[in-house]
Amino acid sequence: MTRYSVDPDRGELIATWGTGEGDLSTRIAALPATAGSSALLALARALALLSDAAWRTYTHPAGAAGSLEPNTEGWRREEERKHFAEVVDAITKPHLPSGGAVMVSYSHLLESANRVGRALHHLDAPDLTAAVLAEASGYEPTQVVLEADNIESLPHETPTLALGLIDDGATPHQAVTGLVRHATHITDGLLPDPTALREQLDDLEETVAEYTGEVEPDLADIALRLTPLDPKRPARDLxxxxxxxxxxxxxxxxxxxxxxxEGLGTADEAEDWDDEQAEQHQHASRERFAQLVRETAAHHRDRLI
Known part of the structure; x- marks a missing residue:
């Protein structure tokens, strides 16, 4: 489970998690210099509560509670898991105090998300909110391209493979040079990793068997790519x-x-946008994303090739 803390000297929001052999940490975002420590700590606490609520849906699955009949413990757990789709909305549009009272959600997960949203609303720092929502998408880095493929068809194999190599401990430099080197070996007529090829063949046979229903499927007419890159231009293709x-x-x-x-209404009104508004939104979104990428690259410039 991820926990969150404030580094007052650097003015940063930090995420930490245990590995079984010690804890790791990463920087989430810079914090507003004018914000008081109590407001920043309230955000860190709210994020930790949200993380705990989300983690509980995995450690306490509905199936482990037995019955899924309405109002049983299993039913409540299943309903809580469904609330994941509402977390981002709860952060961006939280229930705010009105007339000395505030609406509280029955869902522990959604109420935790609302607390995060209220803490961010109090801080009034758009860049910090954007950084938290990158975390709130809920996808592992290795799954980002695959998930984006559900939004728009993409050639996701190579970037997903590169992310997987980095997730396994390779540096960005090692990941990309290793892929290019593998492709050039194949161009030279060499088979650089027979063990990996054997695993590919086993996976292919299992996939074909599942698709055809045959115990021992015929692979004679099935081609298998030896590299995800174009061997004639591997670096450019990568x-x-x-x-x-x-x-x-x-x-x-x-x-x-x-x-x-911003300036175009809410996301719920997107269906009513004309072509000019849609184009304006896309342009603004790309500009905002590019700026976030530049800021992240500047902060992690030591990792760049």
Whole structure:
């Protein structure tokens, strides 16, 4: 489970999580310099509560409670899991105090998201809100391009493979050079990783068997790619695919960041936009995303190739 804390010296929001062999941490966003410590700590606490509520839906699945009949514990757990789709809206449009009272959700998950939203509303820092919503999409980095493929058809194999290599511990430099080197070996007529090929063949046979229903399917007429890159131009092909990966990140950013609709009404009104409004929204969204990418690249410039 992820926990959140404030680094007062650096003015940063930090996320930490245990690995079983010690804790790891990462910087989420810079915090507004003018904000008081109590407001910042309230945000960190609200995020930790949201993380705890989300984690509980995995550690306490509905199926483990037995009955799913209405108003049983299993039913309540199943309903809580369904509320994930409403978390982003609760953060961006939280229940705010009115007349000395505030509406409280029966869902622990949604109420936690509302607390995060109220804390962000109090801080009034759009960049901080945007950074939290990148976290709130809920997708692992290795799944970003695959999820974006559901929004717009994308060649997702190579960027997903690169993200997987980095997730397994490779540096960005090692990931991309390794993929290019693998492709050039194949161009030279060499098979650089026989063990990986054997695993590919096993996976292919299982997939075909599942599709055809045959215990021992005939693979004679099925082609298997030895590399996801074009062996004739691997470096250029990898660059194009990684740019596609960045585009995939923008698709998810546009899907979750409601600040992109500023000046154009709410996201719910998008269906009524004319072509000019839709184009204006897309342009503003790309500009906003590009700025966030530049800021992140500047902060992690030591990781750039």
């Amino acid at each position: 660059l194009e695919d990684l740019l596609t990966g960045i585009h995939a990140c923008w698709l998810l950013h546009s899907e979750y960041d409601e600040d992109d609709t």
